[in-house]
Amino acid sequence: MKDLWSQPIEKLAPAIRAGRISPVALTEACLDRIAQTDDRLLSFIHVSTTALDAARAAAREIAAGHWRGPLHGIPVGVKDNYLTADMPTTVGSQAPGLAFPMRDAAAVARLRAAGAVPIGKTRTHEFAWGNVTPPVRNPWDLARVPSGSSGGSGAAVAAGLCVAGLGSDTGGSIRMPAAACGVVGLKGTFGRVSRDGVVPHSWSLDHAGPLTRTVTDTALMMQVLSGYDPADPACQDQPVPDFAKSLGRPVKGLTIGVCRNHFFDGLQDDVAAATEAAIDDLAKAGAKVVEFRIPLLEFGLGAIFAIELSSSTAYHDASLRAGRVADFTPDVRTLVEMGRLVTGADYLKAEQYRMALMDEFRKVFAKVDVVVGPTTPITAWKRGEWTVQVAGQPESVLAASWRFTYPYNLTGLPAISVPCGFDRDGLPIGLQIAARPFDEPMVLRVAHAYERRHDWKDRLPVALPAAVPPVPE
Amino acid sequence: MEPDNPIRELLGLDLPPERQAAVVAAYRDILANLEALRSLDLTDVHPAIVFEPTAPYRQKGDAP
Numbered sequence: 001m002k003d004l005w006s007q008p009i010e011k012l013a014p015a016i017r018a019g020r021i022s023p024v025a026l027t028e029a030c031l032d033r034i035a036q037t038d039d040r041l042l043s044f045i046h047v048s049t050t051a052l053d054a055a056r057a058a059a060r061e062i063a064a065g066h067w068r069g070p071l072h073g074i075p076v077g078v079k080d081n082y083l084t085a086d087m088p089t090t091v092g093s094q095a096p097g098l099a100f101p102m103r104d105a106a107a108v109a110r111l112r113a114a115g116a117v118p119i120g121k122t123r124t125h126e127f128a129w130g131n132v133t134p135p136v137r138n139p140w141d142l143a144r145v146p147s148g149s150s151g152g153s154g155a156a157v158a159a160g161l162c163v164a165g166l167g168s169d170t171g172g173s174i175r176m177p178a179a180a181c182g183v184v185g186l187k188g189t190f191g192r193v194s195r196d197g198v199v200p201h202s203w204s205l206d207h208a209g210p211l212t213r214t215v216t217d218t219a220l221m222m223q224v225l226s227g228y229d230p231a232d233p234a235c236q237d238q239p240v241p242d243f244a245k246s247l248g249r250p251v252k253g254l255t256i257g258v259c260r261n262h263f264f265d266g267l268q269d270d271v272a273a274a275t276e277a278a279i280d281d282l283a284k285a286g287a288k289v290v291e292f293r294i295p296l297l298e299f300g301l302g303a304i305f306a307i308e309l310s311s312s313t314a315y316h317d318a319s320l321r322a323g324r325v326a327d328f329t330p331d332v333r334t335l336v337e338m339g340r341l342v343t344g345a346d347y348l349k350a351e352q353y354r355m356a357l358m359d360e361f362r363k364v365f366a367k368v369d370v371v372v373g374p375t376t377p378i379t380a381w382k383r384g385e386w387t388v389q390v391a392g393q394p395e396s397v398l399a400a401s402w403r404f405t406y407p408y409n410l411t412g413l414p415a416i417s418v419p420c421g422f423d424r425d426g427l428p429i430g431l432q433i434a435a436r437p438f439d440e441p442m443v444l445r446v447a448h449a450y451e452r453r454h455d456w457k458d459r460l461p462v463a464l465p466a467a468v469p470p471v472p473e
Numbered sequence: 474m475e476p477d478n479p480i481r482e483l484l485g486l487d488l489p490p491e492r493q494a495a496v497v498a499a500y501r502d503i504l505a506n507l508e509a510l511r512s513l514d515l516t517d518v519h520p521a522i523v524f525e526p527t528a529p530y531r532q533k534g535d536a537p
Contacts, residue, residue, distance in 0.1 A: 299510050
């Protein structure tokens with residue numbers, strides 16, 4: 001197998017189990033890739049000093065016949081807002097006086113128990129509050145951002161610096177970098193994956209989840225990450241299905257919902273074309289396409305701002321009162337200070353709105369199996385650029401980038417971003433697929449059926465050519 | 474008590490004047506979205522948050 005670092009879990013796992021690939025060789029390949037390319041990509045804030053020890057332990061166990069499952073020996077990047085026992089956590093902040101416990105978040109503990117090898121901490125926008133993730137660069141064009149806030153994981157997975165990554169998603173922070181970097185990112189149903197040990201941003205909007213190269217890899221990661229954890233007050237005691245069973249099933253007979261308002265407003269031309277082509281594709285594969293509208297979506301931005309701003313400010317209240325937020329980066333400082341201006345009535349109105357919106361989607365999902373649309377209206381924008389042209393009009397990247405993702409944080413519905421092509425500049429485009437609560441299997445089924453019809457997942461970022469010599473067959 | 478600075482007095486946002494002005498200016502962009510939200514009549518809709526008095530027992534594995 002050539003270029004170990006470029007392979008997905010679905011190909012690596014059988015070879016590792018059979019002894020054809022050593023977890024040590026795989027981890028070394030990723031560490032080499034980090035050493036040779038991350039001076040340009042800047043996706044890791046910390047590289048593990050114990051990863052090779054973990055890989056050697058995995059190799060010994062597997063050689064002794066104790067294969068733990070598909071993640072055994074797989075190097076995984078951990079977003080820097082997940083606590084880790086063996087690596088420092090900064091949540092992307094250089095502000096003095098902050099200290100986070102040295103213990104594993106529940107998701108990290110689950111990955112370690114499954115034999116995965118945490119290879120380092122990937123950069124996050126400070127406190128997961130943003131869509132740029134400085135100083136990380138997009139591996140498809142180093143002059144562009146990877147989006148955020150899980151931009152480090154998105155860039156690192158896309159460029160082969162780790163095989164999979166952990167992200168967190170409050171308004172789109174898994175799915176946006178997945179779309180911008182050309183990888184798969186899933187935010188499961190709110191309550192599906194424990195957030196214990198993930199530094200809070202907004203308690204009722206935060207989701208933990210994976211970024212991977214393929215839909216199958218996402219299913220494999222979700223199998224390990226999912227499950228009830230009383231340490232996360234929002235985690236739900238729901239049965240965990242066999243996610244892999246949903247893969248390889250046809251979409252024939254399914255009903256694909258397309259919400260023609262909000263999700264198709266103000267798209268870049270190439271994003272619109274790729275999305276329509278993907279919908280046509282699913283129709284050609286035998287799915288029935290039903291169009292609908294949810295006018296209530298028009299009011300969503302105020303709701304998510306009210307909840308996110310006030311929650312973030314409540315979390316940072318001690319720092320705010322002590323004047324420590326002055327040491328935050330300017331954009332995050334403004335957002336944290338601004339949350340003080342949101343009234344309690346606005347917050348609760350937003351929570352009322354959420355319930356109304358959830359009910360609108362409930363009615364839609366009585367008639368459709370999934371809702372499909374673009375993940376973002378724009379592709380990766382240039383670093384330092386704060387306004388982009390969308391449908392001939394200037395729009396702030398902050399407003400544009402999360403417009404299609406935050407409705408699923410407000411509703412808590414499972415939603416995935418899967419690559420669906422490239423724009424005229426060679427930048428990846430993401431297709432978003434959402435389903436009923438706890439119906440991640442349906443999301444994965446449709447995403448996998450779409451993915452198999454194209455070779456998008458087999459393309460590697462052009463800005464970081466293979467620098468590591470291929471490993472002999 | 475600073476009646477000339479209601480933001481500091483009422484909201485506890487203790488910032489230098491120029492900083493406070495910058496935060497308020499940034500908030501104005503968002504305020505239009507909040508005003509749209511306020512315009513909705515959701516009188517009969519229960520908020521999505523639901524108080525659960527047994528939560529600490531559940532989290533600690535104790536019977537309430």
